[in-house]
Amino acid sequence: MNGAQALVHALEAEGCTHVFGYPGGAIMPVYDALRDSPIEHVLVRHEQAAALAADAWGRLRREPGVCLATSGPGATNLVTGIANAAMDSAPLVAITGQVPTQVLGTDAFQELDVFGVTMPIVKHSFLVRDPDQVASTLHEAFAIAREGRPGPVLVDLPKDVQMAPASVEGAARRPLAATEPVDPAGLVRALDLLDAAERPLVYAGGGVAMASAVEAFRAFIEASGIPCVTTLKGLGLLPREHDAFVGMLGMHGTTAANASVQACDLLVVVGARFDDRATMALGEFAPAARVIHLDVDPGEVGKLRAADVRLIGDLASALAALSGRRSIPAWRDRCRARKASARPRLDHPGPGVFAPRLLDRVSEAFGDELILACDVGQHQMWVAQHCRIPEPRVHLSSGGLGTMGYGLPAAIGAALAEPERHVLCVTGDGSIMMNIQELATVKRYGLPVKILLLDNACLGLVRQWQELFFEARYSEIDLSDNPDFVELAEALGIPAFRIERADQEAEAVERLLAAEGPTLCHCVIDPRENVWPLVPPGQSLNTQMLGPRGGPS
Known part of the structure; x- marks a missing residue:
C-alpha cells in the first residue's frame, strides 16, 4: 500500500461515500487509488464547486x-469554499x-503554501511528510471537523508521500470527545432570571441544529411558551406558523421580530453569536435585556455582548433543565399581535411575476421533503422571508460569507x-453565472435538481443599496446582456422554460414539481423590486424601512 491508497482506505473507514474534486498532477496518485474504491468521485467543473458541494453534503x-x-x-480555487464552511461551521x-x-x-511548478494561505479559515491544518502518518492524520482530520463547533480541516499531501510505501497499522476512526454538560450553578442562575423576567425572548441560531438539539429546542419552546426569533441559519427551528415563532430578526427581519427584540427584558440566546446582520447597531440591540447565552463554543459567549449567565456545553441537556412554563400571557399576546400585523403581503398588483409569492407557492407545493439550496442576493432574503422551511438542516444558504455561486454546487451536494x-x-x-458550469455536472450525474432562476437583469441587492444609500448612482450593476438562460441550459442538456407573467406562476410550480429530472425555470422579474423591510446599515432594529407599500413584501 502506498500513501494514496492509505488515504483512500482511511476515507472508506470513515464511512465516506462521495468525494467532490478535480484531478491534477500533484494529486494524481490519489485519483489512481480511487479507481479501486467504492467511494464515488464527483467530477465538478471548477474546484470551488467541489468545496461548496462538499460543504452542503x-x-x-x-x-x-x-x-x-x-x-x-487547484488549492487556491478551494479557498472560497473552505472559508464558506468556516463561517457557517x-x-x-x-x-x-x-x-x-x-x-x-523552491517555487516549483504549481507549488503553493496552501497550509499558510488557509490558516485563518480552518480549524486545523496538516502537511503530511511521513507516509505512515497519512491514514492516522486523515482520521484525526475527520474528528476535528466533526467535534465541538464543526468546521473545515485541511490535509496537504506532497506527491512523494502519496507514492511512497505506507502502513495503516494502528490507524482508526477516533471516537468523538463528548460535549461537556453545562455548569449546574449557571443553570440555577438562569432559572432565576427566567422566573423573574416579564418579557423573555429566545434568540436562536444555526448552532442549535449543529448541536443536534432541534428536538430539545422545540420541546423547550413548547414547555416554556417563550416567544422566539431566529437568525437566517436558525430558520426551521420552529414552523413559521408556530404560535411562539415571531420571525427572523435582523437587517431583513420582520418588523414583529425586531420590535420584540427591542422590547424584551431577557434574551435567551441559543446557538447564536450576535452577528452584525442580526443585531445591526450592537450598542442599541435589546437595550433593556439581560442575557443568558447557551453555546458549545466558549469563544462566542461574551465576544460581542456580555452575558449575565454563560452556559457552555451540551445544548440539549441545558434546554431540558431550563424547561418549565412561564407565566407571561400578556407578553405572549403582544408578540402574537405583532406577528399578525406584520404578515407578508403577497397581493402584488402588477402583471409580472412576484418573486415572494412564487417562492411561497413553490415551497408549499414541495412540502416537507424539500431541500432549499439558495444563492446570495435579493432572492436569498426572499427565500428566508417567504419559504416554508421545515427544519434548519434543509435550508442551505451561505450565511456568514455570503458566497455568490453557492446555490448550484450546494444543490449538487444535496442531491447526492x-x-x-x-x-x-x-x-x-x-x-x-458564478458557477453556471456546474450545470454540466448536474447533467453528467443525472441529478434531479430543480433550478428556479430569478432574473432581474442586474445585481439586485447592490442595485437596491445604491438606490437607497448612494442617491441612485448606479455603478456596474447592469446585467441586461445576460445570455438566454433557457438556451444555455438546453445546450448543457438541462430542460428549461421561461415565465414572465403572474398568471404563469402556478403552472411553473406544477412543472417543477412534476419534472423527474433536472429542470430550470427562468423567471423574469421586475428589476425595480426591493427586499422589504430593511434596517439601514449602522442603524438600530427600531429603524426599519418598509417600502412604498408601507409594509413587508
Whole structure:
C-alpha cells in the first residue's frame, strides 16, 4: 500500500461515500487509488464547486464533506469554499496535492503554501511528510471537523508521500470527545432570571441544529411558551406558523421580530453569536435585556455582548433543565399581535411575476421533503422571508460569507447526500453565472435538481443599496446582456422554460414539481423590486424601512 491508497482506505473507514474534486498532477496518485474504491468521485467543473458541494453534503449528513484538488491553482480555487464552511461551521475535509517534499520552498511548478494561505479559515491544518502518518492524520482530520463547533480541516499531501510505501497499522476512526454538560450553578442562575423576567425572548441560531438539539429546542419552546426569533441559519427551528415563532430578526427581519427584540427584558440566546446582520447597531440591540447565552463554543459567549449567565456545553441537556412554563400571557399576546400585523403581503398588483409569492407557492407545493439550496442576493432574503422551511438542516444558504455561486454546487451536494428528497436551487442571474458550469455536472450525474432562476437583469441587492444609500448612482450593476438562460441550459442538456407573467406562476410550480429530472425555470422579474423591510446599515432594529407599500413584501 502506498500513501494514496492509505488515504483512500482511511476515507472508506470513515464511512465516506462521495468525494467532490478535480484531478491534477500533484494529486494524481490519489485519483489512481480511487479507481479501486467504492467511494464515488464527483467530477465538478471548477474546484470551488467541489468545496461548496462538499460543504452542503456535510451540512445535510452531519459528517465531513470531502473535496479534492491538486496543488497551486487547484488549492487556491478551494479557498472560497473552505472559508464558506468556516463561517457557517460546516464539517469539511479538504485534501490537496502538494509538490514533492524535496522541492518544497523552491517555487516549483504549481507549488503553493496552501497550509499558510488557509490558516485563518480552518480549524486545523496538516502537511503530511511521513507516509505512515497519512491514514492516522486523515482520521484525526475527520474528528476535528466533526467535534465541538464543526468546521473545515485541511490535509496537504506532497506527491512523494502519496507514492511512497505506507502502513495503516494502528490507524482508526477516533471516537468523538463528548460535549461537556453545562455548569449546574449557571443553570440555577438562569432559572432565576427566567422566573423573574416579564418579557423573555429566545434568540436562536444555526448552532442549535449543529448541536443536534432541534428536538430539545422545540420541546423547550413548547414547555416554556417563550416567544422566539431566529437568525437566517436558525430558520426551521420552529414552523413559521408556530404560535411562539415571531420571525427572523435582523437587517431583513420582520418588523414583529425586531420590535420584540427591542422590547424584551431577557434574551435567551441559543446557538447564536450576535452577528452584525442580526443585531445591526450592537450598542442599541435589546437595550433593556439581560442575557443568558447557551453555546458549545466558549469563544462566542461574551465576544460581542456580555452575558449575565454563560452556559457552555451540551445544548440539549441545558434546554431540558431550563424547561418549565412561564407565566407571561400578556407578553405572549403582544408578540402574537405583532406577528399578525406584520404578515407578508403577497397581493402584488402588477402583471409580472412576484418573486415572494412564487417562492411561497413553490415551497408549499414541495412540502416537507424539500431541500432549499439558495444563492446570495435579493432572492436569498426572499427565500428566508417567504419559504416554508421545515427544519434548519434543509435550508442551505451561505450565511456568514455570503458566497455568490453557492446555490448550484450546494444543490449538487444535496442531491447526492439525500437522493430521496426534492432539491430546489433558488438563484439569481448574477449568482448563477458564478458557477453556471456546474450545470454540466448536474447533467453528467443525472441529478434531479430543480433550478428556479430569478432574473432581474442586474445585481439586485447592490442595485437596491445604491438606490437607497448612494442617491441612485448606479455603478456596474447592469446585467441586461445576460445570455438566454433557457438556451444555455438546453445546450448543457438541462430542460428549461421561461415565465414572465403572474398568471404563469402556478403552472411553473406544477412543472417543477412534476419534472423527474433536472429542470430550470427562468423567471423574469421586475428589476425595480426591493427586499422589504430593511434596517439601514449602522442603524438600530427600531429603524426599519418598509417600502412604498408601507409594509413587508
